Amino acid sequence: MVFLSGAPAPEEQALESNEGPLVRLHPRKLSQPFAKLSKASIRKDLVHQCQEKWRNATLDHFSYGDPTEKGEIATFPQRYFVCTNQWQRQAADGSTGPIFFYLGNEADVLLYLNNTGLMWESAPEFGAMLVFAEHRYYGESVPYGKNVRKHMRYLGAEQALADYAELIWEIKEEYDAHDSAVIGFGGSYGGMLASWMRLKYPHALDGAIAGSAPIWNFFGEVPPFDPGSFAKGVTYDASELAGSAPACADNVRDTWDLLRIYGGDDAGRKFLATGLGLCPSVPLSSEDDVAYLREWLGAAFDMMAMGNFPYPSAYITNGHGELPAFPVRVACTFVASDNLSDSELLAAMGKAVGVFYNHTGEAACLDPWAGTDPDSDHDGDWWDFQWCAEMLMPFSKDGVTDMFWSDPFNLEAAVAACQERWGVTPRPLWANTEWGGRRISAGSNIVFSNGLLDPWHA
Known part of the structure; x- marks a missing residue:
């Protein structure tokens, strides 16, 4: 997924095309990937080392007033997993072990729990608690139930980061872990979230490991991003x-x-x-x-x-x-x-x-x-909304420097497709404005990692 990348940690992401009315094949998730599914999903037993928990997450962190007065809901059920087997509650020097916090991205959080090996392998050495938080609208953390498609406006990175900031505070309260450092982990879009959270909420996240995180793949970069x-x-x-x-x-x-x-x-x-x-x-x-x-x-x-x-x-x-x-x-x-x-x-x-x-x-x-x-159908749909609403990454091919065909990115066609499908008009420069693009020198304690076979590393 964009996810995906080279060897350090499985990541993910998505690819765009504008064939037909809206044939958008994301590098993150195909709209129709498999000819035939396996009979059983691959699920490792790591989840049995964790406790599934739920919280009432604030639906809209950035408005005021009582949403129920307008027929809206105020909260939604957000799922997360806490794994304390390796957590060192108190060392000989009185310190507490850190919290390794996975910032869920565009899939069921169990996918990341079962595939983020770096967190599991590092937990014993650091005496760390592991937390895997599910991204709003994905997996089982869905507002409005079956009517969610009518309420997509609350799906976005800014809202998700606010969810995670609140959750970190709640975990520290519940486990009396106020002295524990919190290190964020994420891959692909999750890696983008980890880096952005360290920039936006440095008091909540003490550091971040951002794997395969293409945070410079937007319009407005200087020098410009290469869409090919x-x-x-x-x-x-x-x-x-x-x-x-x-x-x-x-x-x-x-x-x-x-x-x-x-x-x-x-x-x-x-x-x-x-x-x-x-x-x-x-x-x-x-x-x-x-x-x-x-x-x-x-x-x-x-x-x-x-x-x-x-x-x-x-x-x-x-x-x-x-x-x-x-x-x-x-x-x-x-x-x-x-x-x-x-x-x-x-x-x-x-x-x-x-x-x-x-x-x-x-x-x-x-x-x-x-x-x-x-799973893939749902995730691909919702990521398409996010791509239109806030993650407008231009992708192109030329058939010369790559093995594909000439297909320059068409912003006008992309905008029209987003308007037709979601009623959303993309803001090409917003991601760079909101997150800072290349101007992140004020940030610290962020490790950007990728494998050399990771197509997002360019």
Whole structure:
């Protein structure tokens, strides 16, 4: 997820495209990722070392008056987990162990509890309490229940940080831990939150470990942010320098030419569908369908790059089945040959993206329009709202410095799509204004980490 990144800590994030009325394939979360789900979610037993707790969180931290007078709610149930097995309540010198606080991002908090190994591995050495807080609107921390979609305006980073600031105070009160230092942890959007909280609430957070946190990926940066950096990072993962087959990136790039050549008529589209191993029911009947297919194929490499860990991981699949270690390298083994015929290249590409879309090995064919698991569908939807409302990151491809196709970011189209879907008009410069962009020299005790295979590190 943006999440995702190199080796230090599983992270996540998202990718944008504007094919069709609103086909936005986030680098963080696909709208329809998997051809077939595994039969059981991957859940480790770490949660059994923690206590699930709930609090009544303030719905709107930044307004005054009684919201119930307008028919609004004042609070919502926020879930968090406290793990005290390693916490050293009082050392010989009278000090108390620190609190390692994970700032939940755009998924069920159990995903981060089960995948943030750095916190678990470091807790015994530091005698730390672990806290994993769930981000409002995600997981089970949902205001308004089934009617939540009508009340999206309270979903945002500023509100989430205020939730965490209040929660930290409450935990210190409950556990008499006022002398405990609090170190924030987060990956991808969670890493952004960790760094921003240290800047905005330095009295609540004594330090932050921000993994794969692209806090400079916004409009208004000086020097400007390179919107093609993510695509270049994915391409690097598919290169020989990153351990992938030498011909991989070129073969991936050549695939887009085949979609253009064969996508213009029914016979050509049938050739594409057969070659890629698509299911007979796939509606590949127009050039728009082929355009969506191209996005779907490319997004597989985006997702695998974000989960390009040196060990098998269920992180980027949202806990539903595992990807192999170094999934981009594995995918590239299928497109490793030179001088492939058109049919051979399509078949190879189908197998390559199957490393992600058919990671269970249970699907007999691939369906870009197949439904997703409820977790990823929900998270991708809500992240799309946040992208529109406050996280407008421009992404582009050029097909020259990356292995994709020419697709410059279109701000006008993005604004129109956000207005149509959410009734939200993006403010391109707001993120830089709110969080400071590169001008964060007043901050301290923030560690920004990333792996070199992490496409967000550029």
